[in-house]
Amino acid sequence: MTTDTPKAQQSFALSEAEIDQFHQQGFIGPFTAYEPDEMREIWRRTRLQMLDRSHAVYPDDELSGATNISNYDRHLDNDFLAAHIGKREIVDRVASILGPDVICWRTEFFPKHPGDEGTDWHQADTFANASGTPQILWPDNAEFGGTITVWSAFTEAKVENGCLQFIPGTHQQMNYDETKKMHYDPNSINGVDKDGVRRGFFGYDYRELQVDPDWKPDEDAAVSQIMEPGQFIIFWSTLMHASHPHEGLTNDMRMGFATRYVPSSVSVYPGSDHIEEYGGRISLERYGSVLVSGENKNPGNRMVTETTRGKKF
Numbered sequence: 331m332t333t334d335t336p337k338a339q340q341s342f343a344l345s346e347a348e349i350d351q352f353h354q355q356g357f358i359g360p361f362t363a364y365e366p367d368e369m370r371e372i373w374r375r376t377r378l379q380m381l382d383r384s385h386a387v388y389p390d391d392e393l394s395g396a397t398n399i400s401n402y403d404r405h406l407d408n409d410f411l412a413a414h415i416g417k418r419e420i421v422d423r424v425a426s427i428l429g430p431d432v433i434c435w436r437t438e439f440f441p442k443h444p445g446d447e448g449t450d451w452h453q454a455d456t457f458a459n460a461s462g463t464p465q466i467l468w469p470d471n472a473e474f475g476g477t478i479t480v481w482s483a484f485t486e487a488k489v490e491n492g493c494l495q496f497i498p499g500t501h502q503q504m505n506y507d508e509t510k511k512m513h514y515d516p517n518s519i520n521g522v523d524k525d526g527v528r529r530g531f532f533g534y535d536y537r538e539l540q541v542d543p544d545w546k547p548d549e550d551a552a553v554s555q556i557m558e559p560g561q562f563i564i565f566w567s568t569l570m571h572a573s574h575p576h577e578g579l580t581n582d583m584r585m586g587f588a589t590r591y592v593p594s595s596v597s598v599y600p601g602s603d604h605i606e607e608y609g610g611r612i613s614l615e616r617y618g619s620v621l622v623s624g625e626n627k628n629p630g631n632r633m634v635t636e637t638t639r640g641k642k643f
């Protein structure tokens with residue numbers, strides 16, 4: 331007999347001190363989900379699998395220019411990504427912040443190719459930022475809004491190839507008004523200089539949403555999140571976050587994979603049957619949130635059930 335806890339029962343819940351730190355700073359990590367060599371091998375395989383869209387829930391040809399949204403939710407057709415969103419190292423930590431009933435409502439790839447601009451400073455509460463329509467709504471009595479994002483480094487992320495940047499402690503107050511409109515201009519991509527740094531938001535300019543048009547992010551307080559392949563970091567989407575440009579000094583792509591979690595009581599895509607943003611439009615017909623912990627507390631949400639999953643995979 332061994333007294334070691336079997337791996338399946340090991341809990342990765344955050345400690346009280348870590349939860350306090352998370353609430354103060356708006357982020358915590360990085361933590362390790364995979365060893366660097368393991369992640370390199372997984373990514374080599376998964377990167378190729380991503381090219382096969384035959385089971386992807388959104389076709390990428392509904393409207394031209396839809397590359398950002400056709401990147402969404404590949405966990406609904408890829409086995410590795412499906413396992414990743416439910417990985418104990420991640421979900422135990424997220425549940426220790428959000429409570430036991432947790433859904434994953436969105437995943438997104440964030441590639442940064444050599445020479446790409448940095449991601450603009452931004453915060454997201456309802457995720458109406460690009461579509462003009464709230465994508466998540468917390469119950470009326472909720473203390474918080476936004477989502478927990480777990481950003482996993484599928485490749486190395488360092489300053490020169492565009493790692494994330496956070497401004498600690500900025501998650502309690504929105505500097506952007508998501509009921510305002512941003513204008514999509516794919517020609518602006520990689521073309522806008524902001525105080526000496528090339529930054530944009532995939533064809534949008536986040537400054538258009540500023541509550542105070544004269545305000546500027548306190549970039550002196552920004553911290554760079556340098557990560558090994560296989561590490562992940564947890565942050566509120568309402569935290570001021572951005573990324574450095576890829577300087578193009580090396581030809582390695584930086585690949586981040588963001589998984590977004592909320593308590594299962596939150597309404598996802600309320601009243602919408604499609605998403606329209608980044609110049610594209612996708613139907614939510616085959617979409618479902620995935621219950622990664624506990625129970626579903628919102629009968630109104632479209633969920634991936636064993637039956638729909640059978641059809642999707």
Ligand SMILES: O=C(O)CCC(=O)C(=O)O
Nearest residue numbers: 440449479481573586588
């Ligand atoms: O990876 C990036 O550059 C941006 C990621 C981001 O904004 C997010 O995960 O919410």
Ligand SMILES: [Fe+2]
Nearest residue numbers: 452454567571
């Ligand atoms: Fe973001």
